[in-house]
Amino acid sequence: MAVVSVKQALGGSLPEGSEVTVRGWVRTRRDSKAGLSFVNLSDGSCFDPIQVVAANTLSNYEDGVKKLTAGASLIATGTLVPSQGKGQGFEIQATDIEVVGLVDDPETYPIQPKAHSMEFLREVAHLRPRTNLFGAVTRMRHTIMMAIHGFLTAEGFSWINTPIITTSDAEGAGDMFRLSTLDLANLPRDDKGAVDFSKDFFGREAFLTVSGQLNVEAYCLAMSKVYTFGPTFRAENSNTPRHLAEFWMVEPEIAFADLNDNADLAERFLKHIFRTVLEERADDMAFFAQRVQPDAITRLEAFVDAPFERVEYTDAIEILKNADKKFEYAVDWGVDLQTEHERYLVEQHFGRPVVVMNYPEAIKAFYMRLNDDGRTVAAMDVLAPGIGEIIGGAQREDRLDVLDRRMRQFGLDPATYGWYRDLRRYGSVPHAGFGLGFERLLCYVCGLANIRDAIPYPRAAGSAEF
């Protein structure tokens, strides 16, 4: 008896009349007085559940099948046949149903065949994957992860596993989570009364990473095309639907490349991902379009078809200055673009994805390459309709003297960046890269409004349940 997934059973590749076994969890059970019950069974392999038809001739019909409620688990064996009912291709005429686990209190089982609020489902994060929505999000998450690895692999990239524990303050990219094994109630002190981190586990201060970029640059200047993709940690007290304290970030880095090469890569990269989900997850996308975001599919299709607009930061400022719209934050050359500015550019002015390039040097990180004009750096942000900034990247400063100057300008001591400076001493080449917040991308694709629904167990300021 072949054990098959619901996806295989519904997929049409198995011949009619096949004897199969499926295993999963009950979504709904409907009884018919004709002497049979219909059990919709889901195993996560695809959006649709399969209907298992259980006749009252089954030996455990009364004390097994009739006790099944939403959430119960079972193993069903039977014949795969074209369904007599509507809305499904195949069903299973059960010859045996083994009830594996009943729901001990059906009345309080949180997942019902009805609409739940996202807030409620966050409180039952361990059970929400059993809903249509989170099942779909979970499959999408996997599909996009694989699409990213697949695209970059096909383009000749190597996946570099940069460290999660770091001892450098990286880019000064915000607050970091301290990692320590010191006894907080009895901290070792030095002569001046400061905490003596030489007694700590690593012999110095350590933190969780806020970016793998600096580490991956070293591998870029050897392997040519690399990327890092893993969990990232930010300790900022951000209280928004777009921030997590723990999220996943993918950061490709390419050698012998400038900002335009970088933008080209970002465009191909995003389009590949969207094309992949449209092809491989049509069932889940149809659900998002139906229940979550009506234009979920059409906007991805538009994204795939439209060439990205590219605009200089300086020109973008002019566009905003000449806009009819009143902005809460004033626009002037030298200020960073606010969310409202980005949305105006993308959604109203251009109406398609935009790459804003070459920002004022004072508002961007020290490692970004100083342009010949002396007042901008080769930074880029990819803005998308409906979300705003989806990708941030830059060509890196590859000239040692300029890098040192920039570090001092930002109050950083070049001496503490010895290995990073070495990359500019030994065969330095122009190189560039970008970072993409994975959960933000997933939100966009699925039409989710809150990033806490894009990761199985969200961690955010003041919130780390499960």
Added chain:
RNA sequence: GCCCGAAUAGCUCAGCUGGUUAGAGCACUUGACUGUUAAUCAGGGGGUCGUAGGUUCGAGUCCUACUUCGGGCGCCA
């Protein structure tokens, strides 16, 4: 971190200007009916109205604090 809003049954919500025993749908349960499919119809059980104070003859309703959740902004991915 700043500003705003919300909290009533397991879930989603209604409950008007404070006034007897707090309602509906779903879920659960009983029955009817049915190759059903978020089935349908009829009945039933289920609520210290987030917590603690206060105002009042009387508070789900008004006030204060706290807690939790959500939204907007900032920081960012």
